[in-house]
Amino acid sequence: MLQNERSLEMTRQQHQTEYVVRCLFERVGVASFVGHLDLMHTFDRAIRRAEMPILYTQGYNPRPMMVFALPLGVGIDTLGDYVDISLSRVVDAEEFMEKVNNNLPRGVKLYGGINIDEPKNSLMSVVTTAMYRIKAPGVQDPMLRLFEKDEIKVEKKSKGKIVETDIRPLLLSKAQKMPEDKDICELYVCAGSVKNLRPDVLMSALCKYEGYDEDAAANAEVTRLSLFGGEYPKLLDIKELL
Amino acid sequence: MNQVKISRKDLMSVESPGRYVGGEFGSVIKENVLEQLEKTGTCKEVRTAFCFPDVYEIGMSNLALQILYKCLNDMEECWCERVFSPWVDMDAVMRKSNIELYSMESKSPLKDFDVVAFTLGYEMCYTNVLQMLDLGKIPFRTKDRKENDPIVVCGGPCAYNIEPMADFFDLAMMGEGEELIVEVTKIIKKYKDEGKKDRKKLLVELSQLEGVYVPSLYEPVYEDGRYVGLNKLHESAPDTIRKRIIKDLDNVPYPTNPVIPNIRIIHDRAYLEIFRGCIRGCRFCQAGFIYRPVREKSSETLCRQGIEIEHNTGYDELGILSLSSSDYTGLKELTDGLLEAFEGRHTSLSLPSLRIDNFALDLMEKVSQTRKSGLTFAPEAGTQRLRDVINKGICEEDIMKSLSLAFAGGWSTVKLYFMLGLPTETMEDVEGIADLARKIEKLYFDVCREQGIKARRPEITVSTSMYIPKPFTPFQWEKQNTKEEFLQKQSHLRSLLKSKNIKYIWHDVETSLWESVLARGDRRLCDVIEDGYRKGCFYDAWDDHFKYDTWMETLTEHGLTWEMFAKGFDVDDEHLPWEHIDVGVNMSFFKKEREKAYREEITPPCRTKCSACGAQCFKVGECYAPK
Structure with a gap:
């Protein structure tokens, strides 16, 4: 079925390696009143708008592969949080950040990103x-x-x-x-x-x-x-x- | 420039503060206007507050808001911002901390705008209009507003009978707003340029635009407690007001760059509107008549816009929007085109309002992310007789044929929608609902046996709502069922639907009783609505907040009763409070349709045969398509 082929193509199993961009991000002002789950959706949509090749998890309900270092409470600003985003091909971190930043709402911005290989330890655990x-x-x-x-x-x-x-x-x-x-x-x-x-x-x-x-x-x-x-x-x- | 400030503490004390802060991707900030405002406190441009009288998550799911937001912001001479109804918790905080209602974009107080525009999608939001004016410190009544107060306008399906709210609006716009709202704004720009001198003169000028109704230029007349017509208070006020339509949907602005909310909303997806109007003519359905004539967008335009929207929004779902998707002539081209374009992008299509046939089942399989979601049918009535009365062009055989296909294809979840209280309905018709549900249950097991499929437990849901007679339908004169009749029908049906495979969902009767008063009401209700609001009624559309007893009590205090509005109108002898509005479909057509209903005769869809409803007057669309 078409749908299955599509999800396979974009999911991890199809790719021997995932290419991770680890970015710092800031979230300030009105954007801070958005909950953590909503912030994840905001990132997901911005990455899709930027046409960056984000990977999706396999299964019944595929999710974009994005790991946040630490959930961020509603109403709290951040100047230095981290997110790992898995891509299906290498995209230079600078290019990635520039394109995604053009698509993020006011108050949310990526910076200081690096390209890394698949991390051994999940970002959350470190x-x-x-x-x-x-x-x-x-x-x-x-x-x-x-x-x-x-x-x-x-x-x-x-x-x-x-x-x-x-x-x-x-x-x-x-x-x-x-x-x-x-x-x-x-x-x-x-x-x-x-x-x-x-x-x-x-x-x-x-x-x-x-x-x-x-x-x-x-x-x-x-x-x-x-x-x-x-x-x-x-x-x-x-x-x-x- | 005035900016409303809310403390962090206040914001953090309410549910979902993300509703109240704005800052979304795609929201429009006009820096040049902001600059003027900051320097001088005023600006040359017309400032319009587009108000949605319900909570943010619902308002942001509304396509009309996104369309008109774009139309207005595309104008150099206008900056349109959004305003939503604060939820009850925020409402309390704002009153306590003396915070005025403000716009999402610049956080300006509502009363600083030149135009305050409401979209009225359902009658139960009326009290929220008053809540927003109240929190915005704008006088409720048009007669109390001064030259410098905002011009308060409305549009949307409820504008067609705006009489119950007529005293609160300076003007109402009839029909599709893309062009009209621009014309209105241009005239208001001139008024602003000239220093806002004569409000009455402005309203008279606006009333000359086709589609604009200025209620204060007319005065209703009542005799013996009955509405007998409108008196014109100004010689140039038009006798009738004809709704506006968009002639060429391929070339009308469409929001392919909508505002993307930062928080989850009710319908969290992108939208593609494929056509307007409906070829069917179900006699209970207001949408089926007020949006006539049927006009389609070409599948080429739609494919292009669909691809653009998916890219621009980043949404992973594109909703195809219309009154009846299966009636779109280019459906195959459109869905093929979009499915091909979205391949590998993790984007799904959602296609509501499909008539179930082989093509539809195939399509549903292709587009749906989740496997085999439920099927939905709206037979509306339980017997063929009553389905003929309401001109629902669907027969039991159609339903059974579709379901045989679906069950054979592995589907086992079916939702069936019905209405109670349709004209001429008897208990036999109500029992027909239960019969149909049981036949479907039996069909499931029969099909499974024949096809050698292992039968699971089918999930059949029967849902009934209460029929509310609406203006601009053949049933606009009809009597509504009483509370007792509705309850009796509900409980009878409940007793008949005891199977473990069938679930019965029924709705609150009282909400429908009040909605029916508002739907066909006249200007005497303005005082009632204001009083009800003063007594604490708002968010009436939310069952938890709806106060039926307060409303009935308030009606009585004004010498009115539920019966006066629910009993309907004498078709030959009485005036309708909305008869000065012209939706294109003639009153004589509605009368003929009503007679046919009582004779249990059906009227074919307009694509099959034109029934000369009057919508031809717009000179476009299905009326002129080759038959």
């Missing part, structure tokens, strides 16, 4: 650490005080039950060079599929432990500055973790 910038009135000092605590207990919903967990171990370090502006705080936290600290959870801890204003916390501008592999403080560049 991420361990994220650096965030939080911008909110007077947020720096109370946030730094959180680092002095021995434990930071927050309530989390897990399988319908509310459990208390200690997020202190997930808080790795403040930035080597903290901005002079007291409304900005930059810090390293655990990120990835094993240990992960969500910025909204951190903000609620700030309200709980430091009496930080809840409205100000809700209005905080959170930006993911970059993602790393390795183990803190020996962080590794994700581009080199193949």
